[in-house]
Amino acid sequence: MLSPELEDAFEELQDGLLASHRSTLFNLTDMGWKQIDAETDKYRTALSKIRTALEENGCTGRMRLQDCKPLDPERDVHTEHCCLVHGCKYGDEDCPVVTKNKTQSYPCEECGNE
Numbered sequence: 001m002l003s004p005e006l007e008d009a010f011e012e013l014q015d016g017l018l019a020s021h022r023s024t025l026f027n028l029t030d031m032g033w034k035q036i037d038a039e040t041d042k043y044r045t046a047l048s049k050i051r052t053a054l055e056e057n058g059c060t061g062r063m064r065l066q067d068c069k070p071l072d073p074e075r076d077v078h079t080e081h082c083c084l085v086h087g088c089k090y091g092d093e094d095c096p097v098v099t100k101n102k103t104q105s106y107p108c109e110e111c112g113n114e
Contacts, residue, residue, distance in 0.1 A: 049090065053077045075105055083108035 053076060078097050081089045082104060088095035096102035 045090075049077050052081075056080055074102060076102070079103065079105045083111065085111050 056075070056077070076096070077090070078088065078092070078095050079102050082095050082097040083089075084097055084100070084104060086108060088098050092098075097104045
């Protein structure tokens with residue numbers, strides 16, 4: 001059996017460690033959620049690009065992929081939406097329109113550049 005002074009000291013140490021661990025756990029959890037949110041945003045962006053590309057190629061609603069018209073290799077989400085003057089609508093550094101690997105399909109809505 002411990003003396004009352006030792007019991008108090010042990011309890012104080014335990015409370016301090018618990019508080020420290022709670023703070024560490026909170027920080028780790030917060031970091032984890034931020035990382036999960038960032039990854040979720042990446043997947044949502046990618047999914048949005050896929051949906052846009054499919055819709056531009058005639059795939060709408062619940063159509064099966066094999067029922068969609070074939071994809072034109074010269075056209076993609078960038079050629080349909082990005083502008084050589086204004087840059088990539090999606091912020092991609094390697095945008096084929098900006099790098100001049102592909103030609104934009106339509107005149108820009110803002111400047112009329114073809």
